[in-house]
Amino acid sequence: VLAEAFVGKYLAAATTPPRLSSLIHACQQLQCRVETAPLGAESGRTYRAGAEWRIQLAEGQNYRRQRFTLAHEVGHLLLRTNQLSCPEEERFCDDFAAELLLPREAVLAAARNRRQDLATARDISDQFQVTLSSAVVRLNRVAGWSAAILTFWRQDDTWMLYSTLGAPKEQRFLIRSGSQCTQLLTGMRPGRAHLSVPLPLKINDVEVAVNCSIWRTKHYATVLIDRASLR
Numbered sequence: 001v002l003a004e005a006f007v008g009k010y011l012a013a014a015t016t017p018p019r020l021s022s023l024i025h026a027c028q029q030l031q032c033r034v035e036t037a038p039l040g041a042e043s044g045r046t047y048r049a050g051a052e053w054r055i056q057l058a059e060g061q062n063y064r065r066q067r068f069t070l071a072h073e074v075g076h077l078l079l080r081t082n083q084l085s086c087p088e089e090e091r092f093c094d095d096f097a098a099e100l101l102l103p104r105e106a107v108l109a110a111a112r113n114r115r116q117d118l119a120t121a122r123d124i125s126d127q128f129q130v131t132l133s134s135a136v137v138r139l140n141r142v143a144g145w146s147a148a149i150l151t152f153w154r155q156d157d158t159w160m161l162y163s164t165l166g167a168p169k170e171q172r173f174l175i176r177s178g179s180q181c182t183q184l185l186t187g188m189r190p191g192r193a194h195l196s197v198p199l200p201l202k203i204n205d206v207e208v209a210v211n212c213s214i215w216r217t218k219h220y221a222t223v224l225i226d227r228a229s230l231r
């Protein structure tokens, strides 16, 4: 509701979903200056500076991350300027940003008649100008997806599992790359989506082949799997 009100009041003239520049302009209307600053581990922060408000965005984030961070910080700003409190404020602000940048109906329309795979997830992240992870989190939430993203990192001649997103908590630390994983990823042509690939993983020390779609670059591989296949 807060997102709708914000869009109606401050982003009425902007494209949907709004560009970074429209969000910055909306903040100015709320007497809030937006600037970049070195923030260490934080990606953004919102605070009061005298009569004004200030949002700082971490330097060096790419456009998509910076835009999502600003949308998240606008959530904090609206809570504070409206003197609202929220028990799970960080989560609220993530939801607020997702609602703003990945509107439910538009995401549903974009995902209709598309398979749950990396090709679709990448198309949607490009269409909405968000990171792949933001797109997948949103598709899980509104479009009935049950996707997890694994990222592999190439270290010398070995592909190491680097991060898992969206995997069930109890599984997250039990997933390892399988013994054939390096061979599969090394042999894969970089720069395009490989769909319906059996990926050798080790889950809780058992070797399994999980059906997935893969995008490989020179040093990274992004893998989309169905969460159900991790059980």
Ligand SMILES: [Zn+2]
Pocket: 072, 076, 089, 090, 093
């Ligand atoms: Zn926050």
